[in-house]
Amino acid sequence: MTTDQGLDAIVVGSGPNGLAAAVTLARAGLRVRVYERNPQIGGGAATAELTLPGFRHDVGSAVHPLALASEFFQKFGLKDRIELRVPEISFGHPLPGGRAGVAWQDIERTAAGLGRDGLAWLRLLGPLVQNINAIAELTGDALLRVPRHPLMLARFGLRTLEQGSPAWNWRFSGVTAPALLTGTFAHSIGRLPSPSTAGAGLTLAAHAHAGGWPIPIGGSGAIVQALADDLLAHGGEIVTDADITSLKELPPARIVLLDVTPRALVDLADGALPARYAASLRSFRYGNAVAKVDFALSEPVPFTATALRRAPTLHVGGTRADQALAENAVARGRHAEFPYVLAAQPSILDATRAPAGKHTLWAYTHVPAGSTHDQTEQITRQIERFAPGFRDTILASYSQTAAQMQNHNPNHVGGDIAAGAISMTQLVRRPVLSGDPWRTPLAGVYLCSSSTSPGPGVHGMCGYRAALSALAHEYNVVDPPDLTPHKGN
Template sequence: MSEVDAIVVGSGPNGLAAAVTLARAGLSVRVYEKNSIPGGGASTAELTLPGFHHDIGSAVHPMALASEFFQRFGITDRVKMLVPDISYGHPLAGGRAGIAYRDLERTAATLGPVDGRAWLDLFRPLLRDVDAVAEFTGNQLLRVPRHPLTVTRFGLRVLEQGTGAWNLRFRHDAAPALLTGAFAHAIQKLPSLSTAGAGLILALHGHARGWPIPVGGSGTIVGALVDDLIAHGGEIVTDTFVRRLADLPPAKIVLLDVAPRALAQMADLPPAYARQLARFSYGNAVAKVDYALSGPVPWSAPELRDAPTLHVGGTRAEIARAENTVSRGRHAAEPYVLVSQPSVMDSTRAPAGQHVLWAYTHVPRGSTEDQTESITRQIERFAPGFRDTILASASRTAVDLENHNPNYVGGDIAAGSVSIGQLIARPVLSTDPWRTPLPGVYLCSSSTPPGPGVHGLAGYRAALSALHHEYGIRQPPSLAPTDGPAASTP
């Protein structure tokens, strides 16, 4: 194939964000993708029955609306994003539920006078400075923060909720359960500083811009990125698994949307850098089940029937017990289950009157156990009669997920453990962790800052670093949807 200025390996959201940024700067760009369709962990397909459209990986996108890349890209002008009144719900015993509304005051009002005030005290100061929080947490953590007071407020809350003090401000079970459901996204033991940090960010976005779902599925976000790339002269080559950098045609820039383990296999690295990558650790995993349903999930708490996202697992103590069992390398008998029911808002996902349900649970890395029964039983616990609505299901074990996307080492969808150390050194300790010692080669996966999530920021930052070092370009290119064709190559 003909030579290009830049090559991107991997077409997940970060790889495509990198490709779009380089193409907008006027470079000729080619993307190579292992699978037959682009998207990585943000694609949509019929996995169960015809007409039922399931998100293969991520389904709900709180980071997308907060992301500097997607804001510059104008994602809400390109993709219809439905922002629900309920950011996430949490079923509890006895037909009760905790509800995190996008409206902070409304959420507090449902938690009672004591816990409601505690919830306001936890989030209101951060919500006033939510963009400063997003800037700090969406950047490389070695940078000096521009808003130190906001960072201090955030850090104090992480210290509280990431330690044994996490229950001190609450008197009842709904508020701590709501928080713990968000914390458990990090797939770490509970409580811990890393889970508190990641979970507070997610919960805060639930009260800021919300937890949106894209009409038509996550694949529409990928489609918008692909369309922009092609409109600016880029190309995508699918069904091509790049195993060695030497197999690629010449290019001044190569950006790799791959895990550090893959980078170490693709090239001969300087020994010191290779040792650093070898120390990078991967976290525990997920196992996923997609359901085609004859009707809505019969949640015992009626308000949950309108919640696109739910955290299922019971009280804070129950979820902590399940997550800590996984952290010790065992499967939880009563697991935490992250549930998305997008068809309660988006009628394009399933035939009329029917629904799709997306669910995953956490398992030890490398697990080959099918979790269909475990997930079904846990949902049935809070939605009696759920089994009777199931028309079909499709299951993927942790190993299946890695086979689909090699970045998910052992089924680790975060592409590296989300520990405090690995949020700072991700994958190496550097003020420019995207740049490798290989000339013109950059890493742009979720294994680099700011870490996991559909935000495109790892790809965007890597592309900006490459433009700076390889072309001397310091000004980020415009990504606005109204811009015309790209300029000539620098």
């Protein structure tokens, strides 16, 4: 690449974290350039026609529980830049016999539908919902520092330990409530029960009853486009089809932020990293994977439980025991016979996703890392169990194995969309044990991917924190730049 003396900062990777970092630096007055290996920006938050013309599918994430809760997106004013539609039903969960659990945004309404377990639901989640800002702060900054809300941390920790242990059923007497809750735990690719999956799931469930689980109108790509528009409006550049294989290929810049995994950072550094730090990065563990299928449908999914036809997000996995059986099979390196399926039907809220009268369905299931198994039939069969006739609505489908997920986005090592195993250890050591895990030993080089704190999700916080660290260390700028929308962007 040619030398460019006009740059202050370079960002490699245009996922939500890379763009959040770039926006933050550009708003601080720096001249920023983003390099993206693919023709399309966005990484795991892009939207594209994958099946048939007119059917727009989210390439990666589809539903965004953290879009309203993220400190970065709040400061960026995301809800004022794009339409985030919050449904009445945050998520639904079909059960055998035509039954279903429904998590309404209204927690009281949810509890009323859970019968004898309604009070248990309120006692478990109510305090978290009432203190959602403290929960967001706790889970959005998983570093070694004195917590500002120690009482809330204790409450959250006790609930996490309970639901992450064999005692997870003690407060429930029925089937629906524990199944409904476990659907959120299984978002994390891990053993059930375990503290890491329980902590992540309780956080998601609390957000479901607080701000809700919004759907971006126009797809996840709308979030990415809002970030890109702001970057360009403040003098930034984006270069696509630029596969950076070494830091030596980059033009001179005072700051380099890398939206890549620890393994990729070692490769990019070409031996320049100190041996101990490089060894620590190599020891960073990646988790199991997802296999994804997108469907173009002639009509909405015909769930037997009709309330689920109004739910944009669905956890299709049966009872709590069924979901644990499936997830634990994957944890042992096997493909589940009846897998847990996370599904989204955004077209019931967003008419831009499909031609008139038609619909899209986004679905993935968990598989062992690096799997080359096409899961189309397994996902179809599992949904058909709770929506007889679903198979007949399919006009076309597009499948990606775990191995193919990595081909599209190298950050998804082996198909691990979390860019690193979710464990209690790796929520603190992400990717190294440090109060500033984004800063590397190389002068001016920072890591800003989901492999850093606070971890996975479309929230931009990894990129935002990395950019603030870079501004403080390289420019002695300690006050965060203003990110609020200006007229025209």
